[in-house]
Amino acid sequence: MNAHTPSSAEALGQALADAWTRGQVLHEQDWSLADEAAAYAAQEVLSRTLQWTAPGRPQYWKCGGGSRTAALGHAPLAPMGVREVRGLRNGGDFSDLRLFGAEAEIALRLGVDVTPSMAAGLAPGETGDLIDAMCVAVEWISSRWAGGMKADPLLRLADAQSHGALALGPWQRWDPSRDWRQQPCELQIGDAAPLAGRGGHGLDDPGWTVAHWVKAATRNGQTLPAGSVVTTGAWRVALDLAPGTTVTARYEGLGSLTVRN
Numbered sequence: 001m002n003a004h005t006p007s008s009a010e011a012l013g014q015a016l017a018d019a020w021t022r023g024q025v026l027h028e029q030d031w032s033l034a035d036e037a038a039a040y041a042a043q044e045v046l047s048r049t050l051q052w053t054a055p056g057r058p059q060y061w062k063c064g065g066g067s068r069t070a071a072l073g074h075a076p077l078a079p080m081g082v083r084e085v086r087g088l089r090n091g092g093d094f095s096d097l098r099l100f101g102a103e104a105e106i107a108l109r110l111g112v113d114v115t116p117s118m119a120a121g122l123a124p125g126e127t128g129d130l131i132d133a134m135c136v137a138v139e140w141i142s143s144r145w146a147g148g149m150k151a152d153p154l155l156r157l158a159d160a161q162s163h164g165a166l167a168l169g170p171w172q173r174w175d176p177s178r179d180w181r182q183q184p185c186e187l188q189i190g191d192a193a194p195l196a197g198r199g200g201h202g203l204d205d206p207g208w209t210v211a212h213w214v215k216a217a218t219r220n221g222q223t224l225p226a227g228s229v230v231t232t233g234a235w236r237v238a239l240d241l242a243p244g245t246t247v248t249a250r251y252e253g254l255g256s257l258t259v260r261n
Contacts (some may be wrong), residue, residue: 005246006034007221013045016159019144020050020078022096028145033154042158047076053217057108058225061217062139062161063209064233066202068124072212073161075090075190081140082229085257088246089115092167092259094140097259099164100148101141104187104249106206109133109166114224119214127207133171134206136257137151138249140164149239166231169257171214180205184252187236190245195236206232 012031019026033039046052053059053076062080065072085091111132122128142164145151149162156162181204186196203209209232217224238247241261250256 006038007031009033009038009041012017012158014049015041016042016046016144017049017230020046025144025146028147028151028155030226031155032152033158036157038156039154041158042056043075043160046158046160051079052076052078053222055222056225058227058229059217060166060228061213061230062163062166062233063213063216063230064202065209068203072209073157074216075157075160075163075254076217077160077163077166077231083167085167085169085259088258090259094165094167094261096258097140097142097165097245097261099140099142100261101164101237101239102187102189102241102247102249102259102261103139103238104185104236104251105137105139105231106201106251106254107135107137107229107231108174108206108210109135109171110224110226110228113226114214114218116221116223118216119211119218119224122211123216124211125208127174127176127204127210127250130210131174131176131207134171134174135171136249136251136255138167138247138257138259139231139234140166140259140261167259168229168258169255172254176207182211185235186250187238188248188250189238189241194248194250195238200235202233209233
């Protein structure tokens with residue numbers, strides 16, 4: 001394919017699905033996309049082909065952004081890469097996957113089915129009575145592009161936003177009144193000094209993503225089932241991790257989660 005001519009979103013979505021299935025990579029010079037809409041169309045082909053959003057079962061998504069005034073991004077996630085972790089020997093070892101980055105995050109879980117009309121009525125920042133639990137999470141970063149994070153942003157968007165896998169800690173009560181701007185968070189890589197500080201979430205509140213998420217997930221008329229999970233964006237990020245690296249995300253008052261790639 002000529003990278004100077006925008007590729008078919010259908011063809012790219014199918015090629016990405018094949019790359020995910022076979023554990024192979026695509027060469028970014030062979031593909032290009034015209035715009036963000038085409039990237040999301042390819043992303044939808046990918047998730048539909050691999051049945052990540054099959055009707056009637058809980059779904060997994062990522063959603064986030066750099067600020068409340070910037071456009072939020074979203075992507076459905078591969079269910080086979082989502083694991084509830086209760087220790088390195090109980091779900092925390094992801095060494096069977098090719099993962100080269102990690103993000104400290106907070107994940108939220110739906111307590112009710114969300115219909116398109118319910119989603120349409122939710123304003124940015126509102127969570128209503130939709131969320132029943134939250135947990136400390138680590139999103140692993142990977143890529144189906146040979147160039148990894150150096151690939152074109154639209155190609156990375158089509159590839160589930162460079163998602164690799166998702167580790168979920170123990171579920172706990174969702175507190176929408178928590179002062180997330182002052183929340184201490186750190187990400188420790190091996191024995192190195194942790195990446196630490198207060199706040200650091202681009203939206204200052206994990207709940208800010210919920211309205212955008214449920215609208216995206218129901219945009220074709222389907223209901224988003226109770227039990228569906230969204231991870232809500234990075235607080236701390238580490239890239240270029242060697243295989244076998246132990247990563248710990250800690251949130252004061254919420255606990256910690258340790259995983260290994």
